[in-house]
Structure formats: C-alpha cells, structure tokens
Amino acid sequence: RRARSVVREMLLQPKEFVVASPASSSVPLKEYPADRYAAVLVHWHRVYGRGIVLVGNRMEQKVVESVRDALEHERVQVRTLMGEEDNLEILLGLIASARAYIGNDTGTMHFAAALRRPVLAIFGGGHWPRFVPAAIEGAAVAQELPCFGCGWQCIFATDPPCIRSIQSRKVCAMIDELESGKLKPFQIRAGAFEGATATTWITQAKTKLR
Numbered sequence: 001r002r003a004r005s006v007v008r009e010m011l012l013q014p015k016e017f018v019v020a021s022p023a024s025s026s027v028p029l030k031e032y033p034a035d036r037y038a039a040v041l042v043h044w045h046r047v048y049g050r051g052i053v054l055v056g057n058r059m060e061q062k063v064v065e066s067v068r069d070a071l072e073h074e075r076v077q078v079r080t081l082m083g084e085e086d087n088l089e090i091l092l093g094l095i096a097s098a099r100a101y102i103g104n105d106t107g108t109m110h111f112a113a114a115l116r117r118p119v120l121a122i123f124g125g126g127h128w129p130r131f132v133p134a135a136i137e138g139a140a141v142a143q144e145l146p147c148f149g150c151g152w153q154c155i156f157a158t159d160p161p162c163i164r165s166i167q168s169r170k171v172c173a174m175i176d177e178l179e180s181g182k183l184k185p186f187q188i189r190a191g192a193f194e195g196a197t198a199t200t201w202i203t204q205a206k207t208k209l210r
Contacts, residue, residue, distance in 0.1 A: 003093020010053065010079045014097045017051030018044060019112070021103035022067045023060030027152050029160050030104045031063060032122045036168040038070035040102070043172045045076050048179050050099060052076060055091060055108060057083035100138065100178060102171075109133050118183065120174050125162040126152035132188060139174050139187040141166060147205045155208040 022037045024030040044050050056064040071078045092111060101112035102120040112119050113133035121133060121140040125148035132140050145162050147155055154160045177183050
C-alpha cells in the first residue's frame with residue numbers, strides 16, 4: 001500500500017515505468033558508465049514512453065544524481081527513491097509495480113527477479129556467471145575477457161573493460177527486444193569483443209595474467 005501511494009505521488013501508472021539501479025556501493029567496479037546508462041534510459045523513455053525511477057542507497061547518491069542530471073539535460077523527467085532503513089518494502093513494492101528493472105549486478109536485480117519482473121542486467125566478469133538472476137524474462141549482457149573470474153580484483157585497476165566496453169546500442173537493442181516480447185525466457189548474452197580496441201584489451205589481459 002505504501003508503494004502504491006508512492007507511485008501515485010510520482011504521477012506514474014503501474015507497469016508503465018522502469019526501475020533503474022545505476023550504482024553498486026559494495027563493488028563500484030560493477031557500475032556501467034553514467035553517460036551510457038542515461039543514454040539507454042533516454043531511448044526507453046522516448047521510444048516507448050516509459051517513466052524512469054532511479055533507485056539507490058545513500059552511499060550511491062552521487063552516481064544516482066549523475067545519471068539523473070544527464071537525463072534531465074536530455075529533458076527526460078525522472079523520479080528518484082533513495083534508500084532508508086524503513087523503506088525496503090517500498091522499494092520492493094515499487095519494483096513489483098514496474099514494467100521492468102534495468103541495472104548492474106546488485107541485490108536490487110535479484111529482488112526484481114524474485115518479484116517476477118523482467119530484468120535487463122549489465123554484468124562484468126568478476127564472478128561471471130555465478131550471480132545471473134533467476135528471472136523469467138529479460139537478459140544479462142557481458143563482454144568476455146580472458147581475465148573473467150577475477151573476483152573483482154581487476155588487473156585493469158579502476159577501469160574494467162568488461163564493463164566499460166559494453167556499448168549502449170547493445171543495451172538499447174535488448175530494450176527493443178523486451179518491449180516486443182522477444183526475451184522470454186531469460187537470455188544470457190555473453191559475447192567476445194569486436195574490433196582493434198578489443199584485440200588490444202585481450203592482449204593486455206593475457207599479458208597481465210602471466
């Protein structure tokens with residue numbers, strides 16, 4: 001009931017908005033770049049008219065605000081729900097009312113899967129594919145590197161190409177497939193890199209692993 005009240009206050013209609021979780025306070029390396037995250041949400045809003053609700057906890061506020069600012073710059077109205085100790089049930093109710101969830105490999109992703117909402121998840125190689133969500137619809141996308149399974153002890157320091165290299169067009173394509181009903185059952189999209197830059201990353205990864 002509290003969540004339904006929040007949805008009304010946000011001027012949203014059930015199943016007509018998406019819940020987006022752009023941060024990962026426990027493992028910041030998992031975070032998809034804010035500009036690309038905003039770009040895929042702009043696509044979802046403009047093409048399919050979906051409302052956007054950004055969620056996170058207080059430690060993730062800076063990342064959430066960065067994505068929010070990028071969306072507002074593109075004139076996309078966005079709502080936010082920042083986590084407090086007493087509003088976990090509001091988050092769960094909000095997800096249950098949403099059209100779908102999009103985000104990184106986080107606990108919120110698993111909440112969405114448990115609530116039987118479609119999930120679009122952007123993964124890195126830290127524990128791939130151990131934590132792929134048990135969702136009924138949607139997809140997980142990852143870019144393969146020889147260093148997958150690093151446990152987030154990234155050999156590329158703070159700039160993991162397994163996350164940073166996933167192009168927004170790939171995520172937008174998943175959105176299009178989801179909206180057209182083509183992502184049932186849940187799919188795993190783990191592919192190799194393409195192009196000269198990819199060859200450089202693969203060579204560097206192999207060298208660092210020696």
